[in-house]
Amino acid sequence: MAQDPATAARLNALCQRSAQARAVLSQQIGIFRHRVNLPARLRESVSAHPYAWFGGSLVAGLLTTLLFRRKSPCQKSPPRKSWLSWLLATAITSAKPFLKAWLVGELKSRIRPLLQRQYLSR
Numbered sequence: 001m002a003q004d005p006a007t008a009a010r011l012n013a014l015c016q017r018s019a020q021a022r023a024v025l026s027q028q029i030g031i032f033r034h035r036v037n038l039p040a041r042l043r044e045s046v047s048a049h050p051y052a053w054f055g056g057s058l059v060a061g062l063l064t065t066l067l068f069r070r071k072s073p074c075q076k077s078p079p080r081k082s083w084l085s086w087l088l089a090t091a092i093t094s095a096k097p098f099l100k101a102w103l104v105g106e107l108k109s110r111i112r113p114l115l116q117r118q119y120l121s122r
Contacts, residue, residue, distance in 0.1 A: 003011075034041070046053050081089075
């Protein structure tokens with residue numbers, strides 16, 4: 001059976017149009033699959049922007065701890081100390097051994113003569 005040239009041209013055009021539609025549909029399905037595949041997209045995003053993800057996780061963790069911190073209702077939080085009180089407390093803590101050594105030396109030098117007089121007078 002011989003086909004009409006106009007019908008053959010129309011069939012060829014329809015075949016080409018169908019092939020183009022299949023190609024576009026395949027491309028759109030690939031894009032859709034990529035958009036739906038969240039684990040792969042997350043991996044790509046983390047590998048592309050690691051510092052942003054790290055900073056975001058730090059901020060999210062800080063906000064979470066600030067928002068969901070539990071405080072007992074009967075216990076009040078201690079007042080905040082200033083840097084001057086912190087510096088004074090650190091200075092006193094570090095000076096304690098030196099003060100103890102000085103005090104023991106002074107007591108020995110003052111008590112020794114008293115003890116020597118007491119023993120000599122017997």
